[in-house]
Amino acid sequence: MSKNAAPPADVPRHARWRSVRPASVVTSAFLVIVALYFLVPMLAMARFAFQNVPMALLTPEKLLEGWSFSGLWTALSDPGIISATKTSVLLVVFAIALNLALLLPLAIITEVHNPRLRPVLSAVTLLPWVIPPIALVVGVAATFRAAVPWFLASDFSLVPFYALWAMPFTYRALDAGLQAISARTLYEAARTMGASLTTIIARVIIPNIGAAIAAASALTAAMVLGEFAFASLLLKTTLPTEMVNYQRGDPRGGLALALIVMILTALALGLVVRSLRRRGLTVHTAGM
Amino acid sequence: MQSSPRRGLRNASLVLIPFAAFVGLFLLYPTLVVLYKAVTPGGTLGFDAMARALSGTYRTGFINSITLSGTSALIGGVIGLLLALTVKSLRRPAWLRPTLDSWSAVASQLGGVALAFAFIATIGAQGFLTKILKGFGINAGDYGISPTGFWGLVVVYLYFQIPLMFLVTMPAVNGLRDTWREAAAITGSSAFRYWRSVVFPLLAPAALGGVLLLFVNAFTAYATVYVLNPSGALVPLQIRFLMQGNVITGEEDLGNAIVAWVIVLLMASLITMTLLQRRTLTWTRS
DSSP: OOOOOOOOOTTTOOOHHHSSSOOOHHHHHHHHHHHHHHHHHHHHHHHHHOOOOOOOGGGGGGGGSSSSHHHHHHHEEEEEEEHHHHHHHHHHHHHHHHHHHHHHHHHHHHHHOGGGGGGHHHHHHHHHHHHHHHHHHHHHHHHHHHHHHHHSSGGHHHHEEEEEEHHHHHHHHHHHHHHHHHHHHHHHHHHOOOOOOOOIIHHHHHHTTTTHHHHHHHHHHHHHHHHHHHHHTTTOHHHHHHHHHHHHHHHHHHHHHHHHHHHHHHHHHHHHHHHHHHTEEEOOOOOO | OOOHHHHHHHHHHHHHHHHHHHIIIIIHHHHHHEEEHHSGGSSSSSSHHHHHHSHHHHHHHHHHHHHHHHHHHHHHHHHHHHHHHHHOOOOOOTTTTHHHHHHHHHTTOOOHHHHHHHHHHHTTTTOOOHHHHTTTOOGGGTTOOOSSHHHHHHHHHHHHHHHHHHHHHHHHHHHHHHHHHHHHTTTTHHHHHIIIIIHHHHHHHHHHHHHHHHHHHTTTOOOHHHOOOOTTTOOHHHHHHHSSSSSOOTHHHHHHHHHHHHHHHHHHHHHHHHHHHHHHHHOOOO
């Protein structure tokens, strides 16, 4: 991917190609329509959440009236939302920790020691796509509920499954980071100087893939904060499930909360992606 | 070299064993149990439950889910690919590409509760767009544009499908070298010929693979449709119904059988996708 440097802008082009190019009007119109499609729902949501004027009474003159954050504050002080937020934050922390504990050493060893493991790892990290939450939840309820009832009783029984579904994202992010720093060369260099494997991992490799680790963590966090199916079907109270509950009693506050969570997640993810791009790292955020 | 192959093996197994045990326990074990139970309803081998899972309302569920996922995958695929091609051909404005890049990474993750809320506020009965259209004398519901109608759901799903397609096809689109276009022009090919003989064969595997991924993505989407229309006849909602509903004997076998069919469907799509992707990789990596 590093060879994709854009050619200088003054490269002469064949005249015929210029004229055949889709008219810039069509291109702009297409981009504008796509942009509107992505913007309008967000604006509509923001209006609903922050403008205390029912749609039926809204007229063009009233567009600037009644804007306030009151719905959001009410939602944020709801005890149910507060406790669900705590649960979700802990789930994020534990899922990231478990995910990194399992995948980081494996990704490093695979890269520096056993490249033959690469296809195995790629295949394994694809498995969560084949067995998504809505399918796995049936198996989990059928097995763990009978065998280890105390396990599913805890909210934190979600952690291993969330770590699992984050793997496609995490492995690819870590792998991209390791490739970018030529981890193998670093490893061999440190080895020649007599460093032990643990030293190399802790003091050479990990400090150099900080950005990739941050990306992996951000992607995991976004996944955990958005996961609804598994938690809901196992009757767990996490932020997404509680938001749906809460919204039934207070639509305005519910939407305000959902919008804020979404914006914060988007900002965090966007920042991470941009910082990675700036380092020239291609991270497959699609988890493929 | 200090590290003997044996030592490498030991290190590898040290990290591989916990990982394999983890995946085995939390992913493979529950899945295999479901698959096993699906083909042994009531304890004896039989395809009774598997057959029932494809009949009556469950057949309708599969047909609806496949239609919805397929439609949103095709439309999202076309728009996402067009977006990638458009963005590649544009050098200005400079902020467009990084912005779109980051935005897609974010938006492709947005399927869920918040997205459903956003569309309720947009095309719901009291939605912003519904009201504007009404101002023009158009009743959006008549065209199926409500969050519970088929086309409404397609519109909602496109919100995460288009960015996902953009993300998965962008590497292939970027792989189209400007020099190829120039080579085609110099050798006297028309633009049409260039698109037909160069771009299409190169992009087709990536694009088809992308559409399959979108299909899988939409088929397993749950949160959005649960919030918008919890009683709809779609496979994920039927799984919920069977899980939470009355545990009549035989019903859990039905749930297992439906999940088994879902896994078969997803696996077939993803294997095809991987094969197509491999074709693309051979030339984007050079």
